[in-house]
Amino acid sequence: xxxxxxxxxxxxxxxxxxxxxxxxxxxxxxxxxxxxxxxxxxxxxxxxxxxxxxxxxxxxxxxxxxxxxxxxxxxxxxxxxxxxxxxxxxxxxxxxxxxxxxxxxxxxxxxxxxxxxxxxxxxxxxxxxxxxxxxxxxxxxxxxxxxxxxxxxxxxxxxxxxxxxxxxxxxxxxxxxxxxxxxxxxxxxxxxxxxxxxxxxxxxxxxxxxxxxxxxxxxxxxxxxxxxxxxxxxxxxxxxxxxxxxxxxxxxxxxxxxxxxxxxxxxxxxxxxxxxxxxxxxxxxxxxxxxxxxxxxxxxxxxxxxxxxxxxxxxxxxxxxxxxxx
Amino acid sequence: xxxxxxxxxxxxxxxxxxxxxxxxxxxxxxxxxxxxxxxxxxxxxxxxxxxxxxxxxxxxxxxxxxxxxxxxxxxxxxxxxxxxxxxxxxxxxxxxxxxxxxxxxxxxxxxxxxxxxxxxxxxxxxxxxxxxxxxxxxxxxxxxxxxxxxxxxxxxxxxxxxxxxxxxxxxxxxxxxxxxxxxxxxxxxxxxxxxxxxxxxxxxxxxxxxxxxxxxxxxxxxxxxxxxxxxxxxxxxxxxxxxxxxxxxxxxxxxxxxxxxxxxxxxxxxxxxxxxxxxxxxxxxxxxxxxxxxxxxxxxxxxxxxxxxxxxxxxxxxxxxxxxxxxxxxxxxxxxxxxxxxxxxxxxxxxxxxxxxxxxxxxxxxxxxxxxxxxxxxxxxxxxxxxxxx
Numbered sequence: 001x002x003x004x005x006x007x008x009x010x011x012x013x014x015x016x017x018x019x020x021x022x023x024x025x026x027x028x029x030x031x032x033x034x035x036x037x038x039x040x041x042x043x044x045x046x047x048x049x050x051x052x053x054x055x056x057x058x059x060x061x062x063x064x065x066x067x068x069x070x071x072x073x074x075x076x077x078x079x080x081x082x083x084x085x086x087x088x089x090x091x092x093x094x095x096x097x098x099x100x101x102x103x104x105x106x107x108x109x110x111x112x113x114x115x116x117x118x119x120x121x122x123x124x125x126x127x128x129x130x131x132x133x134x135x136x137x138x139x140x141x142x143x144x145x146x147x148x149x150x151x152x153x154x155x156x157x158x159x160x161x162x163x164x165x166x167x168x169x170x171x172x173x174x175x176x177x178x179x180x181x182x183x184x185x186x187x188x189x190x191x192x193x194x195x196x197x198x199x200x201x202x203x204x205x206x207x208x209x210x211x212x213x214x215x216x217x218x219x220x221x222x223x224x225x226x227x228x229x230x231x232x233x234x235x236x237x238x239x240x241x242x243x244x245x246x247x248x249x250x251x252x253x254x255x256x257x258x259x260x261x262x263x264x265x266x267x268x269x270x271x272x273x274x275x276x277x278x279x280x281x282x283x284x285x286x287x288x289x290x291x292x293x294x295x296x297x298x299x300x301x302x303x304x305x306x307x308x309x310x311x312x313x314x315x316x317x318x319x320x321x322x323x324x325x326x
Numbered sequence: 327x328x329x330x331x332x333x334x335x336x337x338x339x340x341x342x343x344x345x346x347x348x349x350x351x352x353x354x355x356x357x358x359x360x361x362x363x364x365x366x367x368x369x370x371x372x373x374x375x376x377x378x379x380x381x382x383x384x385x386x387x388x389x390x391x392x393x394x395x396x397x398x399x400x401x402x403x404x405x406x407x408x409x410x411x412x413x414x415x416x417x418x419x420x421x422x423x424x425x426x427x428x429x430x431x432x433x434x435x436x437x438x439x440x441x442x443x444x445x446x447x448x449x450x451x452x453x454x455x456x457x458x459x460x461x462x463x464x465x466x467x468x469x470x471x472x473x474x475x476x477x478x479x480x481x482x483x484x485x486x487x488x489x490x491x492x493x494x495x496x497x498x499x500x501x502x503x504x505x506x507x508x509x510x511x512x513x514x515x516x517x518x519x520x521x522x523x524x525x526x527x528x529x530x531x532x533x534x535x536x537x538x539x540x541x542x543x544x545x546x547x548x549x550x551x552x553x554x555x556x557x558x559x560x561x562x563x564x565x566x567x568x569x570x571x572x573x574x575x576x577x578x579x580x581x582x583x584x585x586x587x588x589x590x591x592x593x594x595x596x597x598x599x600x601x602x603x604x605x606x607x608x609x610x611x612x613x614x615x616x617x618x619x620x621x622x623x624x625x626x627x628x629x630x631x632x633x634x635x636x637x638x639x640x641x642x643x644x645x646x647x648x649x650x651x652x653x654x655x656x657x658x659x660x661x662x663x664x665x666x667x668x669x670x671x672x673x674x675x676x677x678x679x680x681x682x683x684x685x686x687x688x689x690x691x692x693x694x695x696x697x698x699x700x701x702x703x704x705x706x707x708x709x710x711x712x713x714x715x716x
Contacts, residue, residue: 014526015526015529015530015533018526018530019530019533019534022530022531022534023534023542026542026543026546027542027546031545031546153696153699153700153703154692154696156640156699157640157692157695157696157698157699158688158691158692158695159644159647159648159667159688159691159695160644160648161647161648161651161664161667162667162684162688165667165671165674165684168674169674169679173674173675261535267537267652268648268651268652282538282541283652286541286545286652286653286654287653289545291545294538294541294542294545295542297538298534298535298538298539298542301534301535301538302533302534302535305532305533305534305535306533309533
């Protein structure tokens with residue numbers, strides 16, 4: 001088991017390196033530090049000296065990938081790639097381009113509001129999805145199933161933007177149940193969390209229910225379910241005891257792979273509700289064209305995704321002993 | 327003088343593909359049996375009609391030409407050499423069909439079917455007295471979805487969004503298809519080292535969160551180019567072609583970030599096809615590997631391409647709205663539902679509320695995305711029922 005985990009992590013190393021190099025090529029080679037400086041200092045009235053100054057202050061004055069002026073290993077270490085991208089490997093994110101803030105520190109602080117929104121949204125969402133999906137699977141082929149599915153397709157077909165705007169308007173402004181947007185510290189943040197959580201669940205329930213319903217229906221057609229029925233178990237018991245347990249494998253993969261993204265929050269949700277999380281941080285950076293932050297977030301997102309894949313594989317082997325460690 | 331944008335070609339290709347599949351489903355084969363099954367599904371057929379209507383609007387909005395500029399006396403203006411001077415505004419057939427909607431602007435907000443403006447103004451009566459009242463519209467009861475803040479017709483804006491939505495859905499797929507087929511078939515058929523490389527590329531790309539990769543690409547490349555509105559002379563090549571189109575960049579970038587799923591599917595299918603008897607037979611007959619790929623593998627993965635296209639379509643339309651909302655989608659002058667939502671967002675918080683802008687975008691999006699989802703499911707079920715469980 002341990003060797004399996006180690007090997008799985010080792011497999012991830014070239015992918016992490018690939019992501020690192022790809023982001024570096026995107027942000028240092030295609031978009032040169034000169035372009036960055038010009039965007040940040042303003043397109044007009046920029047003197048070459050000002051650009052050089054900015055580059056020196058922010059550590060972009062070195063060559064991109066190979067420094068021909070240095071000798072030995074310094075040829076590689078004294079480059080923008082090595083100074084800016086390689087430290088990402090040990091989560092040293094450096095400082096932002098515009099306000100010179102410590103990105104790593106900012107991520108540490110902003111992670112919590114993101115988690116406060118996304119964890120309840122995700123947990124309650126999965127439970128609701130599973131419950132509704134099981135109900136539809138139980139009543140499969142009836143009008144309830146048919147209309148439930150159709151409602152699911154309609155819910156899927158509406159843009160998240162409308163759920164957010166509509167939710168803010170009807171639940172926040174007209175009914176005055178929750179504050180429309182904002183955030184507070186500690187326990188006082190609870191009232192700000194409820195509305196985004198409700199909207200988040202509604203906007204994903206359509207696709208979630210459809211997915212889990214097919215998972216259950218696939219389980220229901222298997223032999224062991226026929227056996228369970230043949231020995232006289234009630235349909236409810238068959239579904240909730242036998243089918244649910246075996247359907248947990250695809251459910252679990254779907255759940256575990258999402259866990260890392262919880263840190264990340266949702267870009268759109270956080271901007272609409274003015275939640276000072278990582279998603280909001282990223283959007284602000286995009287709008288301010290702060291490439292250091294965008295680069296860090298791209299990298300962080302990829303790492304979390306890879307971590308999610310590894311976690312999924314491990315959880316697979318834990319739930320299903322038939323999956324061998326190969 | 328005709329003008330063709332890069333994205334117009336996408337729409338022409340889409341229309342061509344529709345005709346191709348219509349013709350192919352008339353002949354005997356897997357496609358025609360799938361079509362027979364599809365025809366029995368009434369909901370899918372209704373969806374198809376709606377989708378075709380949208381494609382029709384997009385096509386009308388993609389055939390455009392520039393008018394010659396007229397002098398004050400009504401004759402055409404000419405350069406010193408005697409050539410005609412064309413207006414920088416390339417109006418499409420849709421613009422010309424809805425000239426009334428396009429030009430009948432009001433001063434500011436007016437509700438759907440209203441006869442008066444939405445806000446009170448000081449009106450001078452004929453006897454010189456000044457009253458505060460809702461001034462009558464210049465074109466009363468002609469705006470079915472009302473007018474927006476600067477008095478433009480909302481129905482017209484929503485119609486202009488149709489082309490953007492269709493182009494995003496179709497253009498992205500056109501970008502995806504060559505990448506996915508080439509890499510997927512190569513990896514699946516040749517295996518070994520090539521397979522490792524392809525798998526490495528798509529795992530790496532897939533591990534970068536899609537939205538952020540799109541954002542990064544758009545920040546770097548997508549800020550130039552034609553963004554809707556007037557076309558400047560320097561953008562036009564060969565007198566009629568505008569290759570640098572921001573919407574096309576968006577399709578390209580969405581395509582680059584989302585070909586991995588289809589590639590994975592095609593690779594899996596190729597692995598399976600490679601071992602089938604008829605492929606083994608052609609190998610035994612000495613047909614070259616590229617020959618087998620071209621004749622036996624590629625045609626047999628095409629159903630996956632079709633399924634992915636119809637299933638991804640709705641997601642892409644929704645993604646465009648979100649990207650335009652963040653400010654990295656299409657340009658502000660290009661009609662798009664994302665831009666409509668973006669401008670309409672604060673209108674619900676003004677007093678009294680303005681709801682028709684949002685409603686217009688909502689209605690037009692739902693009427694495209696819902697049939698796309700329904701039709702996508704039906705196509706998948708009739709072409710490859712096994713995929714339902716993936």
